[in-house]
Amino acid sequence: MTSTDVSRFADITDIFAEQTGHPSSSFAAAFTETVDGFQMTRGDEPITAGLPDAWEAERASEMVVQTLFDVMRDTRLEDIAGRLAWGVVHAFHKVAQQLDQEADRAAMKVKDLIRSADGSEVGTVEIEEAQTLCQSLDEAREAVACMRDRAAETYRVETRRPWSAPRATLVSSKRTASVIDGTNFLAARRQRRIEAQAPQGPVVIFSGGQRWHDDRQLWDRLDQIKARVPAMVLVTTAQGKGCDAIAAAWAASRGVTLVAMTLNHRLGSRAGFARNEQLIKLQPVEAVVCEGSGLQSHLARAVRAAGIPAHFFRYDGQQAA
Known part of the structure; x- marks a missing residue:
């Protein structure tokens, strides 16, 4: 050819x-x-x-x-x-x-x-x-x-x-x-x-702020995770811009099943924290958390406490932690 x-x-x-x-x-x-x-x-x-x-x-x-x-x-x-x-x-x-x-x-x-x-x-x-x-x-x-x-x-x-x-x-x-x-x-x-x-497969959770520009580093890290976990299902926090949008674009490009976990607004101010708890209950095999609001900080602490292998990204310089 x-x-x-x-x-x-x-x-x-x-x-x-x-x-x-x-x-x-x-x-x-x-x-x-x-x-x-x-x-x-x-x-x-x-x-x-x-x-x-x-x-x-x-x-x-x-x-x-x-x-x-x-x-x-x-x-x-x-x-x-x-x-x-x-x-x-x-x-x-x-x-x-x-x-x-x-x-x-x-x-x-x-x-x-x-x-x-x-x-x-x-x-x-x-x-x-x-x-x-x-x-x-x-x-x-x-x-x-x-x-x-x-x-x-x-x-x-x-x-x-x-x-x-x-x-x-x-x-x-x-x-x-x-x-x-x-x-x-x-x-x-x-x-x-x-x-x-209800797609089957090892779950990788992903969450990050809406103010994010460097999509390449996130795509590279997700590619690395997929190489280790070929059958992964990516679960995001369903935001329409910033990190979650970048992750959704990556999933579409790679043919990875994407699950968007939306907020239960009936829970009021606790909705975001309840969603974080749901993410942890999925027993993810890896997590990617990018700096954003207090919800991302809460999720990062929960991920560490659960002993989940994690990748943390800071917005300042947008470098992996």
């Missing part, structure tokens, strides 16, 4: 596509057909057409965001390209959420039909049709969520900030494809949801 100079994320994808013409593994999985007679709404005629080509969908997801930055680069509108691109990613995310909610309602319908099943042929057909609808919505949601994730990654590369939704967690995972029995179908679907919302 000949070497090629690249300067942008899009160049890398172009070169990969030219050399292979194949989609990434995530798109290949998300764009796998899982049901015959695809339906988006009850009563619709089944659709026999296949899913979009996975490679074309992957390229389109990237290009719809990348083109905004390319068109506005070095123009007076360059500064708003990021805002427009954020909205494009959010559109994918919103549709994925809607499909997820529709799939949940369809799953409830399957449950109701199973509960009232009388063993008749009509009842069996109704259950099968309800399962088909639920699987179809799941399949559509997986495809759209995968496109959203690619668009979000393009946004991150261009802005050096992770894309984040106004609310809710981003979860993308291909659900089990072939399900026959209605009860097993619901159990499998429920388990997939549990696994997606």
Whole structure:
């Protein structure tokens, strides 16, 4: 293979596509057909057409965001390209959420039909049709969520900030494809949801102030930790700027599962300290604490008291302690 100079994320994808013409593994999985007679709404005629080509969908997801930055680069509108691109990613995310909610309602319908099943042929057909609808919505949601994730990654590369939704967690995972029995179908679907919302792996906790500029030293240290703990799950204190934003960008770049521990505002002034206690209860294998407020000082003391291997960074000079 000949070497090629690249300067942008899009160049890398172009070169990969030219050399292979194949989609990434995530798109290949998300764009796998899982049901015959695809339906988006009850009563619709089944659709026999296949899913979009996975490679074309992957390229389109990237290009719809990348083109905004390319068109506005070095123009007076360059500064708003990021805002427009954020909205494009959010559109994918919103549709994925809607499909997820529709799939949940369809799953409830399957449950109701199973509960009232009388063993008749009509009842069996109704259950099968309800399962088909639920699987179809799941399949559509997986495809759209995968496109959203690619668009979000393009946004991150261009802005050096992770894309984040106004609310809710981003979860993308291909659900089990072939399900026959209605009860097993619901159990499998429920388990997939549990696994997606409760990732397994050694926990590394991360917290820091919102006034932080040197992202390289934090990326380097997180890379070192990941080299020791390849299956790590990174848990942050869910702040939208500063250290936590840097850590979120690193996790997105490295494909590391990120868990954002938000505050329980019902606890009032104790909310931040309660969150620190939650972090310690996760039994982390390592911790990274950057200087910030009294909450970071409290967490640093708790980390030391628990004997957790830790990396402390001071804001003054932003050097590791």
